[in-house]
Amino acid sequence: MEIEDSGKKKSRIRSIENQFLVEDGRIIVENRDMDNEAVGMMLFEDIEAVNIKPAGTLYDGEVEFLLKKGIKLNFKIKKYQEEDFVELKSLLGK
DSSP, X not given: OEEOTTSOEEEEEEOSSEEEEEETTEEEEEEXXXXXXXXXXXXXXXXXXXXXXXXXXXXXXXXXXXXXTSOEEEEEEOGGXXXXXXXXXXXXTO
16 A cells, blocks of 8 residues: 555555556556556446456466456456455455
């Protein structure tokens, strides 16, 4: 978690190549490069389901966001990142 100037905590969840900023009913997807460039945004109400394929010791897992428009967004995750996405899934109630 990071702290803003206003004192509020900003929740950042990381996958292998991206990070997710969870705030104000939306998820902002950013690159994990030096510039943290935003590459997309999802509103909580647009997310129909969050599917998590568990990661193992020798292979990466996967998180799939299913959006109402039939769009699927897939992100690769490591084992240690999995519990953050399980927590996000329960926050969304999906």
